[in-house]
Amino acid sequence: MSARKITIEPVTRIEGHGRVTIHLNEEGQVEETFFHVDEFRGLEKFCEGRPYFEMPQITQRICGICPVSHHLAASKACDAVARLEPPRPAKLLRELIHMGQLVQSHGMHFFHLAAPDLLLGFDADPAVRNVFGIIRANPELALKAVSLRRFGQQVIERLGGKRVHPNFAVAGGVNGPLSDKDRTEIAAELKAMTGIAGEAIAIAKNWLESNQSIAEAFASFPSSYMGLVDSEGGLQLYDGEIRVKDAAGNFVAQFRPEHYLAHVAEHVEPWSFLKFPYYRKLGFPEGTYRVGPLGRLNVIDRIGTPMAQAEFLQYRQINGGRPIEGSLYYHYARMIEALYCLERIDELLGDPEIMSRDLRSVPSEVKVPGQGVGVIEAPRGTLFHDYSTDEDGLLTRVNLIVATGNNNWAMHTASGLVARAFVDGNKLSEGMLNRVEAAIRCYDPCLSCSTHAIGQMPLVVTLVGADGSVLDRISR
């Protein structure tokens, strides 16, 4: 039993709520840290009995930050349930809306949530250490950040009718074409947006280079990595095979998404509603892995667009070609991906089939007893949807493994490492605790997705000496 406990609740500037408890010994040193994710919704049960084709709309309500990921993973699972292969133009349009979402999500995380620590400092006044503080400190940069996010959201809106929870993908394809006007207007902004992504990359790189010793040591630990790859081992965010590498960068496995249960299992701890996925053959916790931008760039061989590939080659040199372990490098990797997405939007808009009206395969019969797995690279990592239906197409079984869940053990480990490195229980500072939160922030966790948020207890920590005197007290 620990002598004292510090509770950070809620962890802020992440998407959804989590709580960290830091347990101190009698000497005020950190003994143990837990990353708790509270609240539970229960989609895997309450979707049973509903028509499978409702899932692209229902499951995107899991998350308002990357609803398109759930919308598309669900649609891919529905394709498989109904045994439908969407026409190529539909796949191009699905990838286009997905790229829009990655741009907005990565851009928002970088500028709105992470940048306050990098640009204003981990120890800056918490009252201004946020996006509104950035707007005051650097309005020109803040407006660029707003426009990058707006651009991504508009791509979603143009295709799906609204920015959050769009209505676009359906089993077998998509429900509407891209208009000439929209293609022209998206294309017209690409150059400016690419410039903003480049600026973000420069900010991340400069910060990491100027703070190299911190960057290398901060929440750095070995793990396996996971992400989708194309047939040439290149970065894939919409479709592909799942590749796993170990901590040394050795190839562990590559498999089709529909075989995920042979490779991925989940562990449960009583202190969190978020499950802990791991690579099944290695067991728990040895088989835990990291996903998302760092995980993806650690498993791929290349990126298929020129500017992002040039940046990737530089990135890869940071650890001599071996996997990069420092959690803060997520921010750099994230913006390399944003650059890729913008280049990929350019490629997609230039594809002659993007304007086609051949947008949907239609079932030849009404009966759809089936099973289907849909996997996609959500902004935060690999996302699995797995459905079974009876012959009326009513769901009999649903299993979801969400992107942030895959990083659960990593966030728990990262926050624990940073707590040990920075938290001195005898002389607490707000900045120490903010660093613990920053370790979790690297993973851009979407706890809305992963099960979801909690309530509050005030963060007031009082340290009392053996004689009963108050040694220290902080609150926020």
Place this chain on the structure above:
Amino acid sequence: MAKIKIATDWLAGCAGCHMSFLDIDERIVQLLDAVEFTSSPVTDLKHPPKEGVDIGILEGAISNTHNVEVAKQMRERARFLIAVGDCATFGGVVAMRNLCGTDAALRRAYLETESVCGGVIPDSQELGKPLEMVTGVDSVVKVDLFIPGCPPRADAFFYALSELLAGRTPVVLPPELFLYD
């Protein structure tokens, strides 16, 4: 003139309402001339200030014991409380859990899913207790204005805040902004 103080928080929702609020895009700079954001998920202030705020905004349903605590604290400290989105208004998608029951949902998620090995239903004292019934926010606190929609459009947020800033109390939003979806 003193700035209007706003606090926001999310309960059992998807963060989509906060995303939609950010979708006011460049108008956010204009808004910052008149308002000050205190506690919110995108700032590091964890709780509404004790001295209170002018406007409290809650998204998400009441789904566990912690959600009840958050809603009550926001109500105590906000002079005008807005429930945004279908979850805070009606319970939303989360309330679909009422059809199967919380126990069955917990068993499915933590004991029965095909990927789980050796599962257990989480029950640490650090965790909130899931409620048997998921409801809208007004089941536990008085709400002054509901803005439904999944999520409400950015224009609905901007309209409601603009009205409040102008000293008017929006009771119902204009039809084009008052959407259930």
